[in-house]
Amino acid sequence: MKNKLISAFLIPLLLGVISIHAQRYVEQKIYGDDGRSSFIIFNSGTAARDAALSDSENFFSEIFKLPPGSKMIKQESAKLFSDFSDEKYQLFHNGIKVQFANYTLHFIKGNLVSMNGEMYDTSDVNTDANISESMALANAVKFLGAKKLMTNTEHGNDIGYTPKAELVLLPVESSDVKFRLLLAYKFDIFSAEPFLRSYVYVDAKSGDVLLNDPIMKHAGHESNSHSGDHEHFIGAKKRAAINLAPAFVAGNAETRYSGTKTIETTLLNGKYVLRDNTRGNGINTFNNNNGNYSNLSNTDITDNDNNWTTAEHNPSGNNTALDVHWGVEKTYDYFKDTFNRNSYNNQGAVLNSYIHVLSNWENAAWTGSAMVYGDGASTFRPLSAFDVTAHELGHAICQSTAQLAYQRESGALNEGFSDIWGTVVENKYAPEKQNFLIGEDITKVAPNYLRSMSNPNSGLQKQPDTYKGTYWKDASNSCVPNQNTNDNCGVHSNSGVLNYWFYLLVSGGTGTNDIGNSFNVTGVGFDKAAKIAYRLETSYLTANSNYNNAMTYGIQTAKDLFGADSPEHKATQNAFYAVGLGTAYSGGGANPGTDTQAPTAPQLSAGSTTQNSTLLSWSGATDNISVTGYDVYRGSTLISTTSATSYTVSGLSPATQYTFTVKAKDAAGNLSVASNTAMVTTLSSGGGGNSTSYCTSSANSATDERIANVTFADINKSSTGTTGYENFTSTIGNVTKGNSYSISITPYWRSTKYSEAYAVYIDYNKDGDFTDNGELAWSKTAGTTSPVSGNITIPSAAITGDTRMRVIMRYNALPASPCGTYNYGQVEDYTLRISPSNSISSLIGGELANENQNVITVYPNPVKDIVKIKSQSDSEYNYQLVDSRGTVVLSGVSISQSINVESVPAGFYIINLENGKEKATVKIIKK
Structure with missing residues (x-):
């Protein structure tokens, strides 16, 4: 042969x-x-x-x-x-x-x-x-x-x-x-x-x-439990979508690896099942009952109340299905929302998944018609983690686009892109995870992760970080590809070069590589790096592309997207040079390198924090007029590059502490030292705010008329969005129970002034709907007045904490319901932060003044264990510590004007103080 x-x-x-x-x-x-x-x-x-x-x-x-x-x-x-x-x-x-x-x-x-x-x-x-x-x-x-x-x-x-x-x-x-x-x-x-x-x-x-x-791509870890140890394979046909008469609904799922998430399910024969037909031609998750591959079982996993708890589903191991179902949904969402890609084939291909495949199988696989997941054994836990599902669908996208042959360098690129998408999607929807580690949730043995993109030489599977450097496997013409003996000439090992390139493109870095080249890369953040990777894979690479092709086309991709000599072009080229490919950027621009003075560091602050987001803002570097933008970091990870002086960080997890810094950069590529660190603890999840899954509401068309501005309490939001629904839940209005606030809504008409009706709904009891008595907070019948205005009083029975406010503008008639769709107009959702009624305004810094001008100071804030109270009265206070859901989690009498909060979880709280003469309320953050 x-x-x-x-x-x-x-x-x-x-x-x-x-x-x-x-x-x-x-x-x-x-x-x-x-x-x-x-x-x-x-x-x-x-x-x-x-x-x-x-x-x-x-x-x-x-x-x-x-x-x-x-x-x-x-x-x-x-x-x-x-x-x-x-x-x-x-x-x-x-x-x-x-x-x-x-x-x-x-x-x-x-x-x-x-x-x-x-x-x-x-x-x-x-x-x-x-x-x-x-x-x-x-x-x-x-x-x-x-x-x-x-x-x-x-x-x-x-x-x-x-x-x-x-x-x-x-x-x-x-x-x-x-x-x-x-x-x-x-x-x-x-x-x-x-x-x-x-x-x-x-x-x-x-x-x-x-x-x-x-066609099948194995995981790079050789399992001894089965000879067919493969991770991914693509078929020529697709399973037809499952036709279901019942409506699809949102469920609450306590996943094994990613916490509590919202998933789409179906009520079928009186029970909820893991079938979602809201994305493409369907996303469905089934139980294979430890059967083999040839007779995959369409056994539904069921739940009685659509609240999929660990207590119900962990004993049978079925909570792994919740990770799979949520993971596939969010991976689909990423590619649809970011690149308008409808499933892996861009034609809405159905995505079916099966858990409990075989017994003690230490792998996962994509079959072209389904994904199958093993339960793991000595090396891995159940292989259903978020980055695994995204990695698998990454292979499917490669099969539908570049079709990189699974051997030698083209196979290494194939594996590398799947790791890239596993990291990108995880960063988007689970940024609290270790995004540049692959398999950290499922690996049992030291060092407890399969691969590292930031340090490919580490990990259970050691990889090169330099082309033909340390840990490089032979991929030359003399290597005969064999899946069992040489990993098809190093497809899993050599993918580390592309992994490290992407890490540097995102986060930047300096050093000397294995072939002696000193490099300096300024990162461009996840969004831009992912855009470059996606166009490189889907537009330029072909079946037999190698690393030199990837370098040539990758640099061209950056030029296409951002322009020749742009910071993104420089970063892409320098990142390839860092991994041993090509030359460092040296040309273009107005004498780059002659300006060596870095801008001064910005001054950073954070506010408007919700369960899932926070608003960062900073002062511009006014001493350097050539500043071209700012790099935003979460911890040590670059998450965005922007020319603005503010940035909303989304996709955060509730009740989680994050640190942020910002660096300024100028036209010559100089980067300032980091700003001061802004420490943020997101609000606890629970009954309302952004953590609750509300019904959907939208207009079919906002072209001719829509909402131009909403003013309420301290909300003053102008919108130019042209979709029928706008999610502004990161915009927070602070209100107090018992107080009245004016509402003003300004319509926008493209040409003709149409008759518009308005309704404002507020979920006062934070039960996830707007149907309770009084939750239609304000409405106005159809007319052409601009703006329309009125007043809303926050009822004393409202629950303290964050909740949802929905503003609806509808052509010619009041909305019949806060949910559903209608033809013309627009819907906007906001977050209201409801505080208890008192005579003192709360202040995040911790200093308050009552009506007798007695200054009360609560410190430190944020606090780790002991809250101190300082006031002129020098008396003790009755106190209540209330979480974001309005639940009293701690109460008593202060001792020596101190309150011990060491026992409560990290998060956002309100302390109510009262001593018979004085009352005060203050917001604190527990570290």
Whole structure:
């Protein structure tokens, strides 16, 4: 079997010499290692665009001098971000697909700016098969050692699996030419015993196996419990969505690894089940009852009241299903909300998950139709943690976009991107976790995490942080990929290089790498780094891309998105240099490096903290007029880069302490020292505020009329949002029971003034709805007055703490309900912070004055154990310590004007003080 597990994947190629006629379009060519160009940058203007769009067949033929019978056929068009779009083309010869020969055209603001891909010589190919498909299938099955295919199994029938061949032309490395195209049968071999799945290519003339490209991706930890130790595989078909008549509802889930979360469930036959049809074609989680893979069981996990508690579901281990269900939902949300990607295939593919697969199975897998999770054994706990689910769906996205072959460097990139998405999604929705560690929740043995992106040399699975540096595994042409003996030439080990690149791109760093290069990277934060990674993977990389391709295209991606010589371009290039690829940034800009004086540090403060967010604000660096922006850090992690002097941090966990700093940077790349540290403790979760799941309410259209401004208490919120619903729960209005506050709502009309009605709902009893008596706080019948105004009095029976206020503007009629949808208008949600009625205004600093001007000081604040009271009366006080839900958690009489709060959990509280003559209320933060 000479040249069988081939090196056909090493270098993306372009065929031929660019014709003289085509030179009119081309500005620059970047060549692959074999001397053939792989990346073409076009001249500015519309000539190349017009040629490509008007006659793509002639355009490609002119560029590549394609022989008769060969043509590029458009496969898909994709719109990325606001100004970017791609068109992907596949090469066919005499109607037969040339495997891996594809090209992507890149458009920015409608103009064709570049294209890249792989191309192979089709001038001398034979398309006649000598062996039958059945014989080729037998050879493929024998090669893999498959004893039982998924054909005619319950799961195989469920997904419509059949090992039907596709005839393709496969590039194979040859002795006389770089690559020769051989006619091959391509099979999707899905084996139940042993558990594996691969694309196997069989020579249609000789019957030899030419290539084995694993579809399943294993976790990088070799388990002894089962021979089929795999983490991820992709199938050709999708399970059909489960049709359900009942409505989907929000449930409360106490997950095993991520705390209490809100999940979407379904009421079915009187019980709630883990089925969510609000995302794509459905997200469903089932119990496989420790069965095998071939007969996956659609057994629902049920709950009687949609409050999925640990006490109910942990004894059976079914609380792992809650992690899976929530994790898949939030991973779907990230890609949909951030990149408008509808499931992994961007067509809403259903996502089914199964827990309790096999007994003591130390792995998890994505099958293309389902995810399966083992319960773990000696090395791992149940493999259902958040970064595992995001990692799995990351593989699926790669399969639907770059299709990086699972061997050598392309396979390492495949694994690296999955770790990147595991980290990005975890940071978005669970920032309290150790985001740059992979598998920290599930790993039992020291060092208690599988991989580290910030220090790849550490971890259960040690990886290189430098290209071909320490811990690098052989990925050269001489390495024959084998899943069992060499990790397909180091796909899990060598992914550490991409992991460390991404870590530096996010957070920055300095040092000297394994090949002696000193580096200095200024991070750009998670959002920008993820945008660069997503475009690199989905627009530029191809099946056989290697690390040098990733560097070339990664730098180009940063230029596309943020401009040449931008801070993002510099950071991307310097991060690649830090991991041993390319050169450090040295050009562009106005004499970069001549200005070496860093800006002064900003002065930072925090406020408007809720259960899930806080508002950071800081003074600008006024002594340096060249300041271009600010880097915001949570702990040591860079979370945002902004030109503004404020930033709302969202996605925080309730009752959790965080520290934040800010650094200023100037046009020369100088970075200030860190600001003062702002310590924030988010509010405790509970009955109201942002932690409660409220019914949805929205207008179908806010184009012609919407809310322009809401003023109430200390809320003064202007909005230009054009969606039917705006979530402003990070905007807080402070009110006191018994007091009356004016409400003013200003409408916006695009042209015609329409008649609008208004309603304001407040959840005074914090039970998660607006249907109780008095919770329609104010309304106004339809009219064209602008603004409309009135008064709202906070009832004395209202519960102290944070709760939800909903403002509705509806065309021509009062809303019939605080929930549901209507045609025209807008809905906005806010947070109200309700304080007890008293004659003294509370102050977060801890100093109050009563009506007799007796100054009362409560300190320290934040407090760790003992609260001190200082007042002129020098008397003791009766006290109550009230949490954010309005519950009294501590009461008594102060001793020596001190209150011991050591026993209460960290969080936000209100202390009520009273001594018969004086009353006072103060907010404190317990550390």
